Amino acid sequence: MVVPPSPPKLPIIGNLHQLLGKPSHEALWQLSTEYGPLMQIHIGSKQFLIISSPAMAKQILKTQDHIFCSRPMSHAAQRLAYNYLDVAFSPQNDHWREMRKLLVTEFLGPKKARLFNHGPSWELMVHEAQGMLGGSLVDNFPGWLGRLIDQISGWNRKLHKCFTNLDAYIDTIIDDHLNQTVEEVSDDDKDFVHALLELSSKENDFGYRLTKEDVKALIVDVLIGGTDATVVTMVWTMSEIVRSSRVTQKLQSEIRNHTGRKQNVDEVDILKMTYLKMVVKETLRMHPPAPLLMAHESLSHCQIDGYDVLPKTSALINEWGIGRDPRIWGDNAAEFYPERFENFEVDFEMVPFGGGRRSCLAMNISLAAVELVIANLLYSFNWEVGYGTKNEDLNMQEVGSLVVRKKFPLCLVPTKSNWED
Numbered sequence: 001m002v003v004p005p006s007p008p009k010l011p012i013i014g015n016l017h018q019l020l021g022k023p024s025h026e027a028l029w030q031l032s033t034e035y036g037p038l039m040q041i042h043i044g045s046k047q048f049l050i051i052s053s054p055a056m057a058k059q060i061l062k063t064q065d066h067i068f069c070s071r072p073m074s075h076a077a078q079r080l081a082y083n084y085l086d087v088a089f090s091p092q093n094d095h096w097r098e099m100r101k102l103l104v105t106e107f108l109g110p111k112k113a114r115l116f117n118h119g120p121s122w123e124l125m126v127h128e129a130q131g132m133l134g135g136s137l138v139d140n141f142p143g144w145l146g147r148l149i150d151q152i153s154g155w156n157r158k159l160h161k162c163f164t165n166l167d168a169y170i171d172t173i174i175d176d177h178l179n180q181t182v183e184e185v186s187d188d189d190k191d192f193v194h195a196l197l198e199l200s201s202k203e204n205d206f207g208y209r210l211t212k213e214d215v216k217a218l219i220v221d222v223l224i225g226g227t228d229a230t231v232v233t234m235v236w237t238m239s240e241i242v243r244s245s246r247v248t249q250k251l252q253s254e255i256r257n258h259t260g261r262k263q264n265v266d267e268v269d270i271l272k273m274t275y276l277k278m279v280v281k282e283t284l285r286m287h288p289p290a291p292l293l294m295a296h297e298s299l300s301h302c303q304i305d306g307y308d309v310l311p312k313t314s315a316l317i318n319e320w321g322i323g324r325d326p327r328i329w330g331d332n333a334a335e336f337y338p339e340r341f342e343n344f345e346v347d348f349e350m351v352p353f354g355g356g357r358r359s360c361l362a363m364n365i366s367l368a369a370v371e372l373v374i375a376n377l378l379y380s381f382n383w384e385v386g387y388g389t390k391n392e393d394l395n396m397q398e399v400g401s402l403v404v405r406k407k408f409p410l411c412l413v414p415t416k417s418n419w420e421d
């Protein structure tokens with residue numbers, strides 16, 4: 001057996017001590033500069049394969065996708081996703097396949113069911129749930145030690161409270177939908193939850209009838225995974241635009257030229273806006289909302305680049321690090337420069353939506369939503385950071401591990417632009 005290079009580890013904890021004190025994606029990127037693009041680390045008894053180059057990412061997401069298409073089990077995912085009834089956290093199995101097909105047809109298919117209205121309180125709850133999904137010791141230290149630490153540290157109590165709140169919140173979403181009368185909701189008004197509830201009252205086209213728990217688990221995916229990642233991307237995009245007057249001017253003139261004089265920018269106008277697409281792409285290069293994507297677990301033994309990889313190894317692709325690597329993006333890798341995509345054919349250098357069987361199924365609608373929102377914000381308004389801070393000095397600090405967002409909320413002051421005069 002030839003195992004991938006690995007930093008020296010300590011008894012019991014493995015490499016845990018090398019990840020403390022900074023975000024995991026940063027610590028892992030630093031280690032990879034010493035141990036290479038295919039590195040193995042251990043946290044307790046669990047092994048992880050850390051991927052830090054486009055060539056190795058291609059191995060996981062394409063060449064050996066049939067092997068790395070499962071997800072690791074974790075206590076938080078099991079609890080928050082109703083015992084893996086969802087898509088995102090479910091191991092590879094028949095239920096996952098059914099749910100994924102269903103999400104694609106109901107959420108992204110011709111009905112293109114819109115997102116439901118979350119109300120004001122969802123954000124905090126979602127961030128709390130994402131925090132829980134980042135870490136239970138019992139996942140990496142099975143047995144009495146992990147259980148004891150999770151009990152003493154209060155982690156179990158926290159997970160229970162988080163799940164109870166989330167579950168109650170999802171119940172209210174479902175009840176609100178069930179209480180609407182046929183007259184109140186026209187076909188055009190129906191959203192994703194209406195679509196799911198209809199499917200729980202009859203078999204779908206694939207002969208499967210959704211249970212209430214299935215419906216709840218799919219709402220969790222959209223809430224915890226989808227909506228937040230899309231909003232986070234909008235915030236990073238707007239932040240990068242505002243920081244650069246050059247990008248703002250170039251983008252505003254593209255948006256206004258292609259839209260002409262009307263109330264709003266629409267989906268058809270967007271199709272012609274090539275610079276806007278490059279701006280969003282550049283944002284995702286520098287600020288992928290999921291910096292390590294989601295772990296892909298191997299189903300069987302395989303070889304990558306001459307190294308042996310054992311079954312049940314979790315592969316983490318350091319999208320954040322690859323996106324900032326000067327060996328790929330040149331000396332200006334740290335600069336927000338959307339024009340780089342004029343001459344850059346992206347393959348596995350950028351995979352902010354993952355790839356292969358477990359890729360994000362909402363890539364196209366999410367990109368379209370981000371582009372539409374940004375175009376409308378810049379069409380009629382100019383934006384200032386205000387409060388005595390220059391636009392170029394906007395604070396860009398990050399926070400979070402599963403999803404990385406701006407540490408400080410983005411507060412901007414709009415002024416109506418009179419560009420038409």
Ligand code: HEM
Pocket residue numbers: 087088089100103107221222225226227229230233289290293294295296352353354355356357358359360361362363366367
């Ligand atoms: C800008 C917005 C978004 C980004 C950057 C994003 C990113 C990702 C990433 C990195 C993954 C993991 C891919 C992998 O493991 O290879 C993923 C999976 C997933 N995403 Fe998204 N996502 C976004 C929006 C959405 C939305 C709006 C939905 C709503 C339906 C969604 C639903 C999912 C689901 C269900 C999965 C799991 C797929 C599977 O495991 O089979 N995402 N997404």
